[in-house]
Amino acid sequence: MPPGSLALLAQGAAVSLLLAAVAIVGGTLLAVLLAALAFSRFAVVRAAYRVYVYVVRGTPLLVLALLVFYAMPALDLRTGPYIAGTLVLIVYTGALLAEVFRGGVLAIPRPQWESARSLGLPPVPLFRKIVAPLVTRYTLPPYVNVCVMTVKASSVLSIISVWELTLAAREIIERTFAVFTILGLAAAFYFVMCFGIDRLGRLFERHLALKGFAGERA
Amino acid sequence: MLTLRSRHVVTAAFVAILLAAGSPAGGQEKSRMDVVLDRGKLIVVTLTTVPPFAFNDDKGQLVGFDIDIARLVATALFKDPNKVEFVSVSAEGRWPAIESGRADMGVGGTTTYPDRAIRVAFTRPFIDSGISVLVSKKSGIKSVKDLDQDKYTIANLNNPQMADRAKRFFPKTKILTFDTPSAQFLAVKSGRANALQIDTPSAEYWAAQNKDEMEVLSGLLGASQNNGIFLKPGDFKWWLWLDTAVAEMRTGSWYPQYSEIYQKWFGKNPPPQKFYLQQ
């Protein structure tokens, strides 16, 4: 194995993780906003949501990234690859999570809504004490799934020259030709990150169930 | 379920907004020169896999002739060669990085072409170059004529000039297009392609490093060429200063510093300052 490559790959992995983390945080905030739009009273707003999700989910992430990266200069925005890439990941993750949240809300059984309403709670506490915990429980598995997808999606950003694990691996390979070794190591790093997130998610799920979160005893 | 009409109306509106935003805003801006001086740091966009112009050494540091020239520019501005930040991009990423203002100037084995000059402005050349063809010895290609056959594949970089040259000099050859020179090189090394076209110094560098497997075909594809610093067009103050700096490096007061860098990367002296001054 070429010297120093392990360190470089580790750094790249850290960048990938960071990109994914920023995208997940930003995406979650965006998704909450979008999901609210999805249930708006106004048909136009709901339509706008549908279009947004349709466009973002129907276009490959690479095309979105290239579009933002190459076409942004026309909007006079100072986007280097990192900003463009992070922006695209947030938009992408936001769309996916919005659908997850929307599905979670729709999955709440009718009786729950009715009993909540019969309690006479105003909207904000209703959301905080009843809707949010239920939605969280329903959406945790797909949410973790999207987190894993985001980590994998960050590898696509290597094509718009965002330096992360895949690009780090590519650079080392193009310099040293140790293709099998380096790609194997890169795959191992991704595996550890993704599998780790998946396991953490499951642990958290079990923890929530044990705590009796949202009325469910183990 | 949305009706066919309303969903398409909203999508069309979305696309229309995107297109309308495509027209750039005009107006007077501060010259990039002032922005750089205020900032106290120079931001340079570069390819990072074109040795010896710009590449990562074994320790992962970005080094090269063009890198040192950029540092020389920083020294002229700030008396400190380390007041530079490099932005690494792929071949097509060079222009958006300049156009969006992310970088002040660019280097990296970038050749001056008239059609390219519509998008970015170039200073006078800071080094002469030309395009050579690097071939793998196994392929048995001995000349450009040999290359022009259906059974061979050449690795191009993603720019129109490479495509044009391919059409002009070896139209029958199959073409692969990559976004970085190192990907081109990996293609040849792994056997995906039999040849690649790239700036002569890069071709010679790679051939020297892989003496058993690769060699450079003699002769240039087309004419000798100019590699310059590129920047956003329309900014006369910044262009004039950069061009002056390059002029002084090649033919004036900064020739000694330029010579030192040239010696370091090419092992020989640069062309003389003035035709009547021989080294």
Add this chain to the structure above:
Amino acid sequence: MNFGRWVAIYGPTYLTALGWTAVTAVGAACGALIWGCALLLIRLSAGRWGARGVDAYVQLFRNTPVLLPIYLIYFAFPMIGLPWPAVVCGGLALILQNGAYISEILRGSVNAIDRVQFDAARSIGLAPWSTFRKVVLPQVLVYSIPALGNQTVLLLKDTSLLSAISITELTMQAKLLTEQTGAAYEAFIVVALLYLLLVSGTEVLFRVTHRAVRWR
């Protein structure tokens, strides 16, 4: 540049690229389906170790990005004497990745088949392979059509990554045109619209198939 004029000039170029995208997508989708069924068969018939092997395979491909196998097969295989054409390399990577996901989808559907059917099949003397082919597979496939449609859309979008190994599909074509003309907006918006078209087409196809098959 005027959008309409752009489409008029470069329309044909896009169509060739569109053809490549469609061909690789269809080819990889079929291959992935077959591979997914094969993985399912292995899981069902090769005992505990078979199931564990398939699990490991699935976990590997679920937790690594598809760009890595694409690079590996394209750049590394020639070094060990397997210089397959780019389309084969890209297609193979997509098949390996999506086959894993498809086998999981099919596995979920297998659990929906009533156990009684297996006993019934054995009682009329059907060999395991015939049971799989005539009883399990048809039902599993029918149950899975919506999820398979979803996966096919994901595969279609992943064909854009084949631009990294110089296959001239839609995304690569957009990059080439951007470099040629500088008109990044027009180049990529047309490609985005074409992808939306393909995705919608695929979704419609699967919905129609699902409805048609359910009637039987």
